[in-house]
Amino acid sequence: MSAAMKTDPYWWEAAPRPEIAAPDLPAKVDVAIVGSGYTGLIAALKLVEAGRSVAVFDSGAIGSGASSRNSGFVGRTLKYSFGDLVKAKGLSHAIATYQEMQQAFQAVADTVAEYAIDCAFRIHGRLVLAETSQQYEDLQREYELRHQHLGSPFETLDKAALPREIGSPRYLGGVVLPDLASIHPGLYHQGLVKAATARGVALHPFTRVANISRESGGFRVLTERGPLQAGHVILATNGYTDGLLPWLQRRLIPFDAWQMATEALPAGLIDQLLPNDRTYIDSYMNIDAIRRSPDGSRILYCGKTGERSDQVTMGRRLIGELRAVFPDLQDIGVSHSWTGRCAATFDLLPHLGTHEGVHYAVGYCFAGLPMGSHFGRLLAQRILQPGSVKSVFADQPFKTVPLYQGNNWFVPWMMRYYDFKEGKRHAA
Numbered sequence: 363m364s365a366a367m368k369t370d371p372y373w374w375e376a377a378p379r380p381e382i383a384a385p386d387l388p389a390k391v392d393v394a395i396v397g398s399g400y401t402g403l404i405a406a407l408k409l410v411e412a413g414r415s416v417a418v419f420d421s422g423a424i425g426s427g428a429s430s431r432n433s434g435f436v437g438r439t440l441k442y443s444f445g446d447l448v449k450a451k452g453l454s455h456a457i458a459t460y461q462e463m464q465q466a467f468q469a470v471a472d473t474v475a476e477y478a479i480d481c482a483f484r485i486h487g488r489l490v491l492a493e494t495s496q497q498y499e500d501l502q503r504e505y506e507l508r509h510q511h512l513g514s515p516f517e518t519l520d521k522a523a524l525p526r527e528i529g530s531p532r533y534l535g536g537v538v539l540p541d542l543a544s545i546h547p548g549l550y551h552q553g554l555v556k557a558a559t560a561r562g563v564a565l566h567p568f569t570r571v572a573n574i575s576r577e578s579g580g581f582r583v584l585t586e587r588g589p590l591q592a593g594h595v596i597l598a599t600n601g602y603t604d605g606l607l608p609w610l611q612r613r614l615i616p617f618d619a620w621q622m623a624t625e626a627l628p629a630g631l632i633d634q635l636l637p638n639d640r641t642y643i644d645s646y647m648n649i650d651a652i653r654r655s656p657d658g659s660r661i662l663y664c665g666k667t668g669e670r671s672d673q674v675t676m677g678r679r680l681i682g683e684l685r686a687v688f689p690d691l692q693d694i695g696v697s698h699s700w701t702g703r704c705a706a707t708f709d710l711l712p713h714l715g716t717h718e719g720v721h722y723a724v725g726y727c728f729a730g731l732p733m734g735s736h737f738g739r740l741l742a743q744r745i746l747q748p749g750s751v752k753s754v755f756a757d758q759p760f761k762t763v764p765l766y767q768g769n770n771w772f773v774p775w776m777m778r779y780y781d782f783k784e785g786k787r788h789a790a
């Protein structure tokens with residue numbers, strides 16, 4: 363199996379990373395953006411459309427971070443349930459937060475439509491699965507509450523109804539959220555690159571930004587290819603945030619996420635396992651995420667978040683987990699196994715703000731497809747119309763803990779602690 367296993371993302375087959383030669387470094391730009399994922403490119407697009415000159419820098423190939431490596435689930439998911447937020451911060455705050463999550467979802471749909479991006483964006487629903495009766499009760503309570511206060515549609519499925527949605531003996535119930543979507547994340551990113559290039563955004567791959575310092579009228583941005591002046595600076599580096607702004611690094615917990623694609627399945631098998639072609643997650647903190655590839659040929663699976671290993675070892679372990687969900691996959695191997703970096707925060711919430719004049723949007727806690735698309739727009743708006751951005755996530759206290767400098771050694775232990783606490787079983 364491992365001989366044929368590819369360690370680049372499956373998504374790069376249809377959307378190879380763009381081969382862009384970095385242009386000459388400009389002496390001056392209105393806005394310098396660090397990071398060329400969804401957040402950076404969408405901010406760049408909105409700024410260039412408003413007449414600003416923009417340069418986007420990335421240490422690696424353009425979009426080689428999480429934006430071309432993720433599972434492609436487009437949802438409204440926070441690590442805090444609606445019910446938890448009501449208890450912690452009151453009903454009106456919970457409603458405002460989840461309404462903004464809906465805006466973030468909409469930001470993806472709007473971006474796809476606005477730039478006519480052909481990226482398999484489809485609203486085909488999500489199935490959230492319960493393995494224990496406690497999870498099943500919690501799911502019903504949570505989605506009834508969301509329906510009552512936000513009008514979000516859902517359908518509850520008990521064990522008897524589940525086979526019409528999933529061919530696995532593992533679960534005892536679930537809820538279907540019919541209005542959630544999926545996307546081909548690589549093609550989405552590629553569409554943003556095309557739109558940005560066509561509108562005059564200067565993309566600088568393999569150009570790490572090493573230092574930012576304030577000077578009169580803006581910033582001096584030192585890249586590894588030389589310095590430039592910028593009126594504004596945006597950090598859109600999420601899980602790849604380095605020591606460029608140590609204040610930010612101290613507030614983010616980077617972690618590795620692991621993803622695999624099976625070989626193409628024999629005809630009929632995928633319809634048996636995932637008959638309604640939705641996206642699928644379980645109800646643990648350390649979630650498993652399952653979906654069909656957009657062409658319906660194979661299953662994609664994300665799990666074992668936070669573990670440290672290599673792609674081939676993880677590919678073997680992930681297929682072991684997937685076979686525990688679907689025993690019918692015993693003879694199916696792995697075609698691609700890859701990894702990418704996300705960022706969590708100490709309050710488990712995304713953050714948008716400005717520190718010492720530098721704008722940032724980070725800490726998406728696994729929801730960066732919608733949140734990066736939304737925050738990219740808000741970052742541009744903060745520069746174009748200061749004071750006009752309204753977001754429950756903006757300018758909130760951004761916690762760190764004493765002595766933490768960004769070394770995430772504890773992440774695998776933290777995830778194992780959650781697994782132990784919630785009783786999550788692992789097969790491999």
Ligand SMILES: Cc1cc2nc3c(=O)[nH]c(=O)nc-3n(C[C@H](O)[C@H](O)[C@H](O)COP(=O)(O)OP(=O)(O)OC[C@H]3O[C@@H](n4cnc5c(N)ncnc54)[C@H](O)[C@@H]3O)c2cc1C
Pocket residue numbers: 396397398399400401402419420421422425426427428429430431432433434435436437569570571572598599600601602603604606619620621664701702703704705723726727728729730731732733734
């Ligand atoms: C396996 C996996 C599955 C996921 N699944 C989902 C999902 O289904 N749905 C969802 O919503 N989210 C998902 N996510 C999370 C989502 O992909 C990210 O939150 C999102 O892509 C972040 O986008 P971004 O533009 O902020 O950052 P990224 O796309 O990560 O880009 C950051 C970039 O910053 C660059 N950089 C860092 N420092 C510097 C520097 N000093 N100079 C120059 N460049 C620098 C890096 O090279 C990198 O390319 C997943 C992530 C992974 C890894």
